[in-house]
Amino acid sequence: MLELRDITAGYEPGRPVLRDVSLTVGDGEAVGLLGPSGCGKSTLARVAALLHRPTAGTVLLDGEPAHGWRHRAPRGQRTAVGVVFQQPRQSADPRLTLHDVIAEPLRATGRRAEAPARVAGLAATTGLTDDLLTRRPHQVSDGQLQRACLARALALRPRLLICDEMTAMLDASTTAALVGVLEAYRAETGAAVLAVSHDPVLLNRWCDRVVRWDDITRGTTASDRPHPL
Numbered sequence: 001m002l003e004l005r006d007i008t009a010g011y012e013p014g015r016p017v018l019r020d021v022s023l024t025v026g027d028g029e030a031v032g033l034l035g036p037s038g039c040g041k042s043t044l045a046r047v048a049a050l051l052h053r054p055t056a057g058t059v060l061l062d063g064e065p066a067h068g069w070r071h072r073a074p075r076g077q078r079t080a081v082g083v084v085f086q087q088p089r090q091s092a093d094p095r096l097t098l099h100d101v102i103a104e105p106l107r108a109t110g111r112r113a114e115a116p117a118r119v120a121g122l123a124a125t126t127g128l129t130d131d132l133l134t135r136r137p138h139q140v141s142d143g144q145l146q147r148a149c150l151a152r153a154l155a156l157r158p159r160l161l162i163c164d165e166m167t168a169m170l171d172a173s174t175t176a177a178l179v180g181v182l183e184a185y186r187a188e189t190g191a192a193v194l195a196v197s198h199d200p201v202l203l204n205r206w207c208d209r210v211v212r213w214d215d216i217t218r219g220t221t222a223s224d225r226p227h228p229l
């Protein structure tokens, strides 16, 4: 489903935060990626989701190399992948109602007509009531907003879900609810998952296989570099 080959990526020329990282997620497989804070997990997740262009290496989705990132990614590749980030408030437009947050991918792909039925179904799946759907992000809790972000990630029925510390800021019951939603979605659709976290207990419970950052990188990482004084 997803193959990351010798990925090098960063934010400033000549200063990669990760180097020569390789990782594969098979069809229908749930892979956990475990690593310390700051090593580059989120950066790699963004590369895998075609949101951040690597400086070197290849991203393959279903064996097809990716050539475009963000809005330049081909629609077929972009819509095959759903992403949930750690901070829902940074990834949801504060002007939109939760209904419209969830419907965003449908609107962006010209499928607006499907939104009412699809959003209602996703809201039920993720435990959002009609009342919450009419509110804006600042009028709901982090957990409620993250439920909407997960619903948004599922809106186009992705075949790969990338969850970057999806539950890091949530309480135990919301964490269990969201992981339950994902497991039900996988059971129904056979989708694959790449779950990024620094919590081994969660990843071991949730994933078929857990890989450690040190096992997938051959080069130095941000955390290896000396900090400037």
Ligand SMILES: Nc1ncnc2c1ncn2[C@@H]1O[C@H](COP(=O)(O)OP(=O)(O)OP(=O)(O)O)[C@@H](O)[C@H]1O
Pocket: 011, 017, 035, 036, 037, 038, 039, 040, 041, 042, 043, 044, 198, 222
């Ligand atoms: N937009 C950015 N611009 C510049 N540097 C960044 C940016 N995002 C991340 N970095 C830097 O890249 C390095 C890796 O960050 P990244 O968020 O990928 O790590 P992480 O393993 O996901 O960390 P955490 O577990 O704390 O979320 C860090 O040194 C970070 O400061």
